[in-house]
Amino acid sequence: MASYLRSWLWTGTTPATSADTVDRPEPPTIQTISPQASDDEDGSATETEQDQEDDDVAPAFPSLNSAQRLQSGPPATSTKGPTPARAFLSDSALMPPPPVPSLAVRTPGVQRKVGTASLFVPPTNPGANSLAVPPSTTKAPPKPSKKREKVALAPGHSAMDWANLKASGADLRGVDTLLRIPPSVLKQHNKRDDAWSAFYGKVYNITPYIPFHPGGEKDLMRVAGRDGTKLFATTHGWVNADFMLDACLVGFLVPEPS
Numbered sequence: 001m002a003s004y005l006r007s008w009l010w011t012g013t014t015p016a017t018s019a020d021t022v023d024r025p026e027p028p029t030i031q032t033i034s035p036q037a038s039d040d041e042d043g044s045a046t047e048t049e050q051d052q053e054d055d056d057v058a059p060a061f062p063s064l065n066s067a068q069r070l071q072s073g074p075p076a077t078s079t080k081g082p083t084p085a086r087a088f089l090s091d092s093a094l095m096p097p098p099p100v101p102s103l104a105v106r107t108p109g110v111q112r113k114v115g116t117a118s119l120f121v122p123p124t125n126p127g128a129n130s131l132a133v134p135p136s137t138t139k140a141p142p143k144p145s146k147k148r149e150k151v152a153l154a155p156g157h158s159a160m161d162w163a164n165l166k167a168s169g170a171d172l173r174g175v176d177t178l179l180r181i182p183p184s185v186l187k188q189h190n191k192r193d194d195a196w197s198a199f200y201g202k203v204y205n206i207t208p209y210i211p212f213h214p215g216g217e218k219d220l221m222r223v224a225g226r227d228g229t230k231l232f233a234t235t236h237g238w239v240n241a242d243f244m245l246d247a248c249l250v251g252f253l254v255p256e257p258s
C-alpha cells in the first residue's frame with residue numbers, strides 16, 4: 001500500500017526501491033513550444049503572452065511623429081549616439097495659415113472701388129460723429145394730412161348687424177324697379193332721410209347705411225346726392241361698396257339727357 005501511494009507522490013528524488021520499479025509509471029514530459037514569427041500583419045492569429053503584455057503599455061505621448069514633439073526638441077535619449085534623421089513635417093507644412101481676410105487690411109474710413117469689397121461699410125458724413133444716429137432716423141415722421149377720428153357706432157350697428165339687416169329681406173331700396181338716373185335726378189336725393197349716392201356707375205340709397213358707417217354720418221353725407229366714387233376710393237379703396245350696398249341699389253348713373 002505504501003509503495004502504491006509513493007508512486008503517485010513521486011518527485012524524482014526519492015530513491016527507487018526494488019518494489020517501486022515494478023509498477024511505477026513513467027513521469028509525464030512537458031514539451032516547451034517557443035513562439036514562431038508570423039507573416040500575419042495583425043498577428044492576431046498567433047498572439048502570445050508577450051503581445052498581450054504590450055497591449056497594456058501606454059503609447060508614447062506626444063506621438064512620435066507629432067509637431068509638438070518636434071517643437072520641444074530631440075528626446076533625452078538622443079544625447080547618446082548619433083541624432084536620428086528627422087522625417088517630421090514642420091508646422092507650416094502641417095497646417096498652412098488661413099488667407100488674410102480682405103476687411104482686415106482695409107484702411108478705416110477709406111471707401112473701396114465699387115465691386116472690390118464684399119462687405120461694404122458706407123462712409124459717414126464728412127465731419128460727422130461716427131457714432132451719430134443715421135440721418136434717416138433723425139427726421140420726424142410726416143404728420144397725417146387729416147386726422148381720422150374713430151366713430152363710436154350705436155349699439156346694434158356693427159358690420160355684422162348690417163349684414164344681418166341686408167339678409168333679412170327688408171326693403172332697403174325704396175323703389176320698385178331699378179332706374180336710369182341722371183345727375184340732375186341724383187341731386188334731388190341729398191337729405192338725411194332720402195340720400196342717394198353714386199359709386200362706380202351704380203346709384204345706391206345710402207340712408208339705411210348711415211348709422212352703420214364706421215367713418216360716421218358726417219363723412220358719408222358729403223357724397224349724398226352726387227357721384228362719390230372719387231372720395232370713396234381715396235378714403236378706403238379696399239372697401240367693396242358693391243358688396244356692402246347691394247341691397248340698397250336703386251339704379252344706374254346715366255348722362256344727362258340732351
Ligand code: HEM
Pocket residue numbers: 148149150151206209213214215216219220222223228231232235236239241244245
Ligand atoms: C356708402 C359708401 C361707403 C361705404 C359702404 C363705406 C364703408 C366703410 C367701411 C366698411 C369702413 C371701415 C373700413 C375699415 O375699417 O377698414 C369705412 C371707414 C371709413 N369711411 Fe367709409 N364708406 C362709405 C363712404 C364713405 C365716404 C363717402 C367717406 C367720406 C370721406 C367715408 C369715410 C370713411 C372714413 C373716414 C372711415 C374710417 C373710419 C375709421 O378710421 O375707423 N366713407 N367706411
